[in-house]
Amino acid sequence: MRKSLLLLASSLLLASCATTPPSNVENACRIFREKPDWFDASKDVEEKWGLPIQVQLAIMRQESSFKHDAAPPRDTFLGIPMWWRVSSAYGYAQVKDGTWDWYKDATGNWGADRDDYDDAVDFMGWYANVSQRTLGISKWDAYNQYLAYHEGHGGWKRKSYNSKGWLVRVARKVDGNARTYGEQLRGCRDSLGTSHWWWPF
Structure with a gap:
């Protein structure tokens, strides 16, 4: 009985952790x-x-702050929030419906969900491969x-970002964060993944 309760509690805890952003995104x-x-999902990608x-x-x-259900703000009409949003982007990777x-x-x-981390990073890998x-x-x-990723492949080819100084600054920030993450991973990568977890029951 006690073992069953521990397994249930553990499952509930893991389900909760799976949908909450990391406590330290730095x-x-x-x-x-x-x-x-x-880590296992990202390594697979x-x-x-x-x-x-x-x-x-x-x-x-940058896209979602690691929130599984991230979505753009609602559109407004005469200052009143409407029920629709400014974009259909949704989930960890902020992907629009058509994309x-x-x-x-x-x-x-076919069963991929935008609020599933595994599917979101697989999308990122696929899109980068197309890029x-x-x-x-x-x-x-x-x-x-x-x-x-932000402007679409056509937008990048047209260099649409050149007229968006704010976007260029954001892209530089993304690049800086990627470099920092890369340095950090070099020091801990070998110790990461679910295979390194120890279960007490």
């Missing part, structure tokens, strides 16, 4: 020690699509990967 090692299943883990983290941090459908069609991942294949952007280039 440090990649602490993010993954708090959420080892996230790195191996599958070639998108470095630090770039995944930096883009997700998410494109991803599912292209990969066959490299069609635009020649290195997957290690967080700055340009983010600009293509």
Whole structure:
């Protein structure tokens, strides 16, 4: 009986932790020690699509602050909030409806959900792969990967970001965060992942 209760409590705790943002988003090692299943998912994406883990983290941090149900603000009419939002972007990776459908069609991942970390980072890896294949952007280039992520592949080709100083500044911030995360991961990567967890029951 006691063992069953412990298993239930553990399952509930893990379910809660899976949907709450990390307590410290500044440090990649602490993010993954708090959420080892996230590291496993990000490592799988790195191996599958070639998108470095630090770039995944930096883009997700900028897009959603690691909130599973992040969404843009509601639109307003004459200063009154409406029920619709300014964009259909949703979830960890802030992906719009049409782009998410494109991803599912292209990969066959029909059951993918934008509020699932595993699916969100797989989308990021797939999108970065398309960016490299069609635009020649290195997957290690967080700055340009983010600009293509935000503006779309057509927007990046047109260099639409050149008229958006604020976006260029954000892309530089993403690049800086990716570099910081990369340095941190070099010191802790070998100790991360669910295989390093010890269960007392």
